[in-house]
Amino acid sequence: MAEEKDPQGAPFSHPKPYGSGVTRRQFLAVAAAGAAAAAAAALSPLRDFGGFPPLREMLQKHFTELTPGQKKEVLERIASQLQEKYGAAPQLTALPPMDGVQYAYALNIGRCVGCRKCVYACMKENNQSRDPQIQYISVLQMEKGNIDVEKSSIDYEGQVPKEGHYYMPVQCHHCETSPCTKVCPVKATWREPDGIVVVDYNWCIGCRYCEAACPYHARRFNFKEPYLPEKDFNPKIDYLSNRPRPKGTMEKCTFCLQRTRAGKYPACLEVCPTGSRKFGNMLDPDSEISSIIRDKRVYIFKEELGTVPRFYYYTDV
Amino acid sequence: MSEQDWKKTDAFRNTEIPTLLLIAVGAACVAAAWFFYTNRHTSEQGPRAFVMKPEYYDISPVRTVGKKLGTMGMACGDCHSDPTDQDPRTAPEIHNKVVLKHGSNNRCFNCHNNGKRDFFAANGGGQIPFSKVETLCAKCHGPTYRDWQRGTHGRRNGYWDKTAGEQKNLVCIACHDPHSPAFKPMKAAPAPLKHNTPGETH
Structure with a gap:
């Protein structure tokens, strides 16, 4: 049998297979290289993996099951982690609910001018991620004479209030029959005895069922590692509210639990230039919130859903 | 082969x-x-972080409230001792700059005490000190004054729990210019970032 010769006349060239000019071995070489690259790409989310959390953190119990001693240990561990990350020594607390206190919030929908100061005071107080940007309050610009939120907008700029519009800030309503806590498969979010709906960021698995269940779009998810500059870090923090959140956890308004359980007003109320925001103890008959519920025209957003919010909109009569 | x-x-x-x-x-x-x-640490760098300007969360009220009735550091009584029968707005210098947009309340001495210029005018010619300015407004704005006393109108700052700390009730003129009391338009803080990209909004 005569020896085959290719056009260049090379004596030992590999016989060409049918059709293409690729041999089995060349194909395998490229396939192996491709497989290695594909494996690298598939594993690329692990680039963000910063190592395993300490064993004690992995084995930490649910927040409501911690004994006082374990709670102290957990707070110390988190405080030292945060000090390492942000430089400043945080004042990390786990304030308990007060006896005889049921919190409620009211917002004068006729006085709000839509300046968004509440949004940024909230960000400042609650250590939300600046990149990606997380905000708990959405200020809806509504058409006058209309309560259809589908016709609202949140992207207005410049001088406010705009002609023919009113403003309706929406945040967590702290519902008495909260749909978000019902759907949580691991009970990482629950309603506290004083009416505040909280999230244990160490227990949250990031399934986002609660976000889908919330009819007010009040919950925010940390899709990326939250970025908070050291200079913006608020060191007065509480376990259940404004301590910095890890990636992959859900967060939301907590009525500034770290402030309100110490007797203070929430940050969004403090900053409101119009005095539209009112907060207090519903059980105290002399509080402004009791007066509003008793004497004012109160509007409950999506009342028909039966969520029984602790957040009321009112107007002066 | x-x-x-x-x-x-x-x-x-x-x-x-x-x-x-x-x-x-x-x-x-x-x-x-x-x-x-x-690429391990790119997500932690956050190079395009949003800058929080202090004016976005400034808690000071829209107006500053002085300690006494007067202008440019001087009390009204420093210049005025006797009652006048003229309209002060026809006088030169300061008073002609006052623009009164207070509805049908368009007379200076409805609120200012003509006899004692460092005081406001109570009903029947009595005196209301500057520190009790809300009782002057209450002469006409009864329901609003009632709401302010209950805390449902106006700003309250500090502590909701008065046993834990001081509760500050801001007075009428911390938000309303008495000569033009309608709340003034203001510039809104930036809209939320669209897809979290600075400069873009939803």
């Missing part, structure tokens, strides 16, 4: 192609490792 051909081909296969294969796989592994380790 002869047996010799196969041997030649095998020799070829056993030397050059595996070398190429090894180089290719090795290069892929190096590339993968580089990909891993150079």
Whole structure:
């Protein structure tokens, strides 16, 4: 049998297979290289993996099951982690609910001018991620004479209030029959005895069922590692509210639990230039919130859903 | 194909192609490792972080409230001692700049005490000190004054729990200009970022 010769006349060239000019071995070489690259790409989310959390953190119990001693240990561990990350020594607390206190919030929908100061005071107080940007309050610009939120907008700029519009800030309503806590498969979010709906960021698995269940779009998810500059870090923090959140956890308004359980007003109320925001103890008959519920025209957003919010909109009569 | 051909081909296969294969796989592994380790910390850098300007969360009220009734550091009584029968707005200097947009309340001495200029005018000509300005407004705005006392109108700052700390009730003129009391328009803080990209909004 005569020896085959290719056009260049090379004596030992590999016989060409049918059709293409690729041999089995060349194909395998490229396939192996491709497989290695594909494996690298598939594993690329692990680039963000910063190592395993300490064993004690992995084995930490649910927040409501911690004994006082374990709670102290957990707070110390988190405080030292945060000090390492942000430089400043945080004042990390786990304030308990007060006896005889049921919190409620009211917002004068006729006085709000839509300046968004509440949004940024909230960000400042609650250590939300600046990149990606997380905000708990959405200020809806509504058409006058209309309560259809589908016709609202949140992207207005410049001088406010705009002609023919009113403003309706929406945040967590702290519902008495909260749909978000019902759907949580691991009970990482629950309603506290004083009416505040909280999230244990160490227990949250990031399934986002609660976000889908919330009819007010009040919950925010940390899709990326939250970025908070050291200079913006608020060191007065509480376990259940404004301590910095890890990636992959859900967060939301907590009525500034770290402030309100110490007797203070929430940050969004403090900053409101119009005095539209009112907060207090519903059980105290002399509080402004009791007066509003008793004497004012109160509007409950999506009342028909039966969520029984602790957040009321009112107007002066 | 002869047996010799196969041997030649095998020799070829056993030397050059595996070398190429090894180089290719090795290069892929190096590339993968580089990909891993150079990009490890990009998500923590946050180079395009949103800048929080202090005016976005400034808690000071829209107006500053002085300690006394007067202008440019002087009390009204420093210049005025006797009652006048003129409209002060016709007088030169300061008073002609006052623009009164207070509805049908368009007379200076409805609120200012003509006899004692450092005081406001109570009903029947009485005196209301500057520190009790809300009782002046209450002369006409009864329901609003009631709401202010209950805390449902106006700003309250500090502590909701009065046993824990001081509760500050801001007075009417901390938000309303008494000569033009409608709440003034203000510039809104920026809209939320669209897809979290600065400069873009939803």
